[in-house]
Amino acid sequence: MRADHASYACGAALGFLGDLATGDPRRGHPVAAFGTAALAAERLLWRDHRGSGALYTAVCAGGAAAGAALTVRAVRALGPSRAAHTALTAAATWAVLGGTTLGREARAVGGALAAGDLDAARRRLPHLCGRDPQALDERQIARAVVESVAENTSDAVVGALVWGAVAGVPGLVGFRAVNTLDAMVGHRSPRYRRFGWASARLDDLAGWPGARLTAALAALAGPDPRGAWRAWRRDGQRHPSPNAGPVEASFAGALGVRLGGTLAYGGRVEHRPVLNSGGRPVEAADIERAVRLSRRVGALALGVSVAARLAVGALRPARTGLFPAARPGVPVRAGRAPHGALSHRARSSGAPGNAGGAYGQATARPSAAGRDRG
Numbered sequence: 001m002r003a004d005h006a007s008y009a010c011g012a013a014l015g016f017l018g019d020l021a022t023g024d025p026r027r028g029h030p031v032a033a034f035g036t037a038a039l040a041a042e043r044l045l046w047r048d049h050r051g052s053g054a055l056y057t058a059v060c061a062g063g064a065a066a067g068a069a070l071t072v073r074a075v076r077a078l079g080p081s082r083a084a085h086t087a088l089t090a091a092a093t094w095a096v097l098g099g100t101t102l103g104r105e106a107r108a109v110g111g112a113l114a115a116g117d118l119d120a121a122r123r124r125l126p127h128l129c130g131r132d133p134q135a136l137d138e139r140q141i142a143r144a145v146v147e148s149v150a151e152n153t154s155d156a157v158v159g160a161l162v163w164g165a166v167a168g169v170p171g172l173v174g175f176r177a178v179n180t181l182d183a184m185v186g187h188r189s190p191r192y193r194r195f196g197w198a199s200a201r202l203d204d205l206a207g208w209p210g211a212r213l214t215a216a217l218a219a220l221a222g223p224d225p226r227g228a229w230r231a232w233r234r235d236g237q238r239h240p241s242p243n244a245g246p247v248e249a250s251f252a253g254a255l256g257v258r259l260g261g262t263l264a265y266g267g268r269v270e271h272r273p274v275l276n277s278g279g280r281p282v283e284a285a286d287i288e289r290a291v292r293l294s295r296r297v298g299a300l301a302l303g304v305s306v307a308a309r310l311a312v313g314a315l316r317p318a319r320t321g322l323f324p325a326a327r328p329g330v331p332v333r334a335g336r337a338p339h340g341a342l343s344h345r346a347r348s349s350g351a352p353g354n355a356g357g358a359y360g361q362a363t364a365r366p367s368a369a370g371r372d373r374g
Contacts, residue, residue: 093172113287140263142283213301
């Protein structure tokens with residue numbers, strides 16, 4: 001098994017536990033620093049044109065992923081120790097995950113609703129989504145929170161773990177960068193309709209696998225697996241977002257509630273399809289149920305991603321074993337290594353993250369917990 005796969009698995013687990021223990025810091029979060037840099041880049045590159053937006057996306061997301069790859073290469077150059085690579089993976093995983101803060105914010109709104117303090121719930125809701133809280137009653141606020149928990153379970157947890165399993169630390173950082181850019185500029189407002197198009201489309205692409213895994217795990221881990229599968233199959237494609245639809249539909253079926261419908265945000269009113277129309281209206285108590293389901297999904301996603309990474313590491317040496325080694329006494333031509341040796345050396349020394357991020361409105365302080373745009 002390749003050492004970097006094992007160290008990645010250990011680091012991802014440690015980073016996940018770190019997020020469980022601490023959540024996002026109030027100040028100095030790496031995602032907030034990226035958001036500040038992205039705002040500065042926007043001021044320089046903004047033009048009301050898709051090409052300018054594509055350049056902006058490439059500079060910000062590509063720069064973040066490239067910086068992560070260079071950091072990994074620098075850590076490997078320090079020596080063969082697994083500890084440094086494990087520590088880097090743990091730090092990156094902690095930085096990009098936001099499941100604990102997502103649950104904390106959702107529970108804060110749920111607690112206000114349970115106490116009958118609708119004004120406090122309305123003040124807290126913008127921490128989770130960009131809807132107009134003054135236009136929402138108690139059930140509508142509860143529905144908004146459950147939808148945000150469902151969507152951001154994919155954006156702030158599962159999606160990052162999927163890309164980490166695929167591409168290591170650069171995958172973690174790149175996914176979070178793409179997701180944050182979408183939250184900052186991926187809107188249909190006059191300013192971002194064209195400039196934010198590339199960020200929104202790239203986020204749709206990057207979020208696709210994580211959203212499907214989230215929906216599947218919600219069905220497996222929820223109290224009503226059949227209801228979740230049925231709602232996902234029937235309603236997942238009806239949502240305007242290709243990734244939020246399957247996730248919200250699966251959560252709705254698993255929890256036995258009805259999501260979707262009319263909502264207001266960004267000065268607009270949208271009439272979205274109802275997800276799991278046979279379910280009951282969302283109540284304040286369903287927020288806690290959604291948070292617990294989100295936690296189970298996140299833990300399962302960690303297990304799946306780590307197992308996949310370890311499986312790839314176990315299979316690669318087996319592939320090299322298919323080729324016979326050079327026989328003793330048979331000379332190898334000068335300047336050419338025995339078959340498979342060069343590729344093995346290159347692998348052992350080569351270098352190997354509605355929407356999340358800034359919670360819907362452009363801000364200099366995005367959070368890893370994610371924030372949907374609806």
